[in-house]
Amino acid sequence: xxxxxxxxVFCGVSLLLNPTLxxxxxxPASSPPRDQPAWVAEIExxxxxxxxxxxxxxxxxAARDGKAKAPAEQDAVDKWAADAGEELRTADRAAxxxxxxxxxxxxxxxxxxxxxxxxxxxxGSDDREEAGALMGRHHLSNPIVLSWAQFGRxxxxxxxREPIIRGLLAEPSRTPKERALLxxxxxxxxxxxxxxxxxxxxxxxxxxxxxxxxKVRKRxxxxxxVEALDIxxxxxxxxxxxxxxxxxxxxxxxxxxxxxxRHLAVGKKAPEVVGKDLDGRAMKLSDYRGKVAVLTxxxxxxxxxxxxxxxxxxxxxxxxxxxxxxxGANVDEDRDAAKAVVxxxxxxxxxxxxxxxxxxxxxxxxxxxxxxxxxxxxxHAGVIRAKAVRGPExxxxxxxxxxxxxxxxxx
Numbered sequence: 001x002x003x004x005x006x007x008x009v010f011c012g013v014s015l016l017l018n019p020t021l022x023x024x025x026x027x028p029a030s031s032p033p034r035d036q037p038a039w040v041a042e043i044e045x046x047x048x049x050x051x052x053x054x055x056x057x058x059x060x061x062a063a064r065d066g067k068a069k070a071p072a073e074q075d076a077v078d079k080w081a082a083d084a085g086e087e088l089r090t091a092d093r094a095a096x097x098x099x100x101x102x103x104x105x106x107x108x109x110x111x112x113x114x115x116x117x118x119x120x121x122x123x124g125s126d127d128r129e130e131a132g133a134l135m136g137r138h139h140l141s142n143p144i145v146l147s148w149a150q151f152g153r154x155x156x157x158x159x160x161r162e163p164i165i166r167g168l169l170a171e172p173s174r175t176p177k178e179r180a181l182l183x184x185x186x187x188x189x190x191x192x193x194x195x196x197x198x199x200x201x202x203x204x205x206x207x208x209x210x211x212x213x214x215k216v217r218k219r220x221x222x223x224x225x226v227e228a229l230d231i232x233x234x235x236x237x238x239x240x241x242x243x244x245x246x247x248x249x250x251x252x253x254x255x256x257x258x259x260x261x262r263h264l265a266v267g268k269k270a271p272e273v274v275g276k277d278l279d280g281r282a283m284k285l286s287d288y289r290g291k292v293a294v295l296t297x298x299x300x301x302x303x304x305x306x307x308x309x310x311x312x313x314x315x316x317x318x319x320x321x322x323x324x325x326x327x328g329a330n331v332d333e334d335r336d337a338a339k340a341v342v343x344x345x346x347x348x349x350x351x352x353x354x355x356x357x358x359x360x361x362x363x364x365x366x367x368x369x370x371x372x373x374x375x376x377x378x379x380h381a382g383v384i385r386a387k388a389v390r391g392p393e394x395x396x397x398x399x400x401x402x403x404x405x406x407x408x409x410x411x
Contacts, residue, residue, distance in 0.1 A: 039102045043115035046095050050122060053091055057084050074310065082391065096123030100130065107134040113142060120160045125211035132160020136167045150181040161189055180240040180250050187231035187254070190224045191261055195387070197221035198266045202396030203377070203386040225261060232258040260368045266385060270295075270378045273363055277350045278330060278339050290380050290409070291323040292401045294394070297364060297374040298328055298351075300337040305373045308390055309345055315398065316348060323380055323405040324398065325349065331369065333358040380405035 061081055068074035096119040103119060106112040116139065119131035139145055149165045165186045168174065174182065196204060196216045204213060235254040244253045263271060273285035273295075285295070294312065298305035312326045328351025330338040335353050342351065354361040359369060367374070377386040377394070379401050386397055 037111070039106060040111050042102060043099060043112070043118070046099055047114060047118050050092055050095060050118070053088055057088055060084070071310070078391075092122035093124045093127070096127050096131075100127055103131060103134060108138045110139075110142075113139055113144075117144075125209060125215060128160045129215075132164060135160070136164040140164070140167055140171070146178065150178070150185050162186070165189065176240070177242040180235060180242055181244070183231050183235060184244065184250055184254055184257075187228040187235075188257055190228040190231075191257065191265075193219060194221040194224040194228065195266045197224070199386055200397055200400060202400055203389045203393050205396075206391075206393050207389075225265070229258055229261050232261070256368055264368055264376075264384065264387075266387065268384050270376065270382050270384050271366055273329070273352060273366075275352045275354070275363060278335055278342065278353050281350075283350055283352060285327065285378075286382065288325045288327060288378075289382055290405070291325045292380055292398060292405050293325045293327050293378045294398075295327045295329060295376045295378060297331055297354075297367065297369045297372060299330070299359075299372045300332050300334075300341045302372040306341070306345065308373050308375070309347060311390065311394070312349070313345075313347070315395075319398070319402055322402055323409065324402050328352065329354060329363060329367075331359040331361070331364050331372070377401070380408065 061084070064077045064080065068077055099115050099119060100123075103112055103115050107116075113135070116131045116135045120128050120135065123131060135145060145164060146168060149161060149168055165182050169179065169182050169186070193216050196208060196213060197219060198221055201210075201213065208216075232254045236251055236258065240250050242250050244250050262268075270285065275283065277283050285293070294315070296305070296308065296312070298309070315324070316326055326349040328347070328349060330351045331354050332338040333356050338351065338353065341347075352363065354363045358364075367376070373390075375388060375390060375394075376384055377389060377397060379385050385401060386394075389397060
């Protein structure tokens, strides 16, 4: 189980310290050999400069984080982090765009791979897509490409992956395990695209970028979902061997993803939750019908959950008297630990207690909770409208949904 740290992941820039598969290979520290082409040195310089920009932002954030002594000071830190992330993304996209002529000219050269990787990670949607196509045309034999295709790289919209995955699946030399991992990756990728196509712009514009969103919305979301389900169901039916991660089988994850497509996808009716709150009082999720509800699965020792709770406090104050509710679902095995956090942070809303099994309890399992906080936005009709949305994106989405709830309310 993991907590999701430091804000969000945006297309073109990862704000998570994720060294595994997250960035292009680091250029060698030593001076390049005399016979190295100038274009290779130019690519290495761009990669080095990006890492320097990213490192500077991390260091500045570390210097500010945890130093706030009042809510207003923390708000200033959060705003700085959002602005710094946007500046970094803009600079990275410009750098990737400047490299594209070199990448096209030398697309088949093995030394260009670092530049293609850079563009697929940090470029705008058009550049990511073109660099991915060049990578798929000339570099499928590179083992790192196989790893990226199978597992992604921690980014929110690896739009270049689909043609690469399909290209790798078309190769008869793939081992059964490689093929199963690629099929699973393709299914999840298609599922995510279908959800983006159905989500409201305010909830995803900052995370994905309008260029990516406009492309995805040209796809048929229903067809994407059908293909994803077909792949996942086949993986389960065939009981393919192998693990996705240590201790997690491909079949197990395929079954969970298929369940999510059928029951927890954006546009589906939210499953009912019936239980008791942290004080032992009965409560149901449907009690909040008629209001826009932000349902958050959280743990007492999850730092990002505490950060998100601060935003929820502001939302509760901003929408006071309007059809909005924050609803918690606590996954602590020890109810007293959760109650201590509620009292310490002065959280006024109720939380389901998921029972002594914690995250292995019936409710978290029914909602496919794999990280904290897990956030679902449910409209006044009980329909899931967004997932994993926080920060300014959540603010904009709630403005839209609460107005709709008010307009639909009986007069």
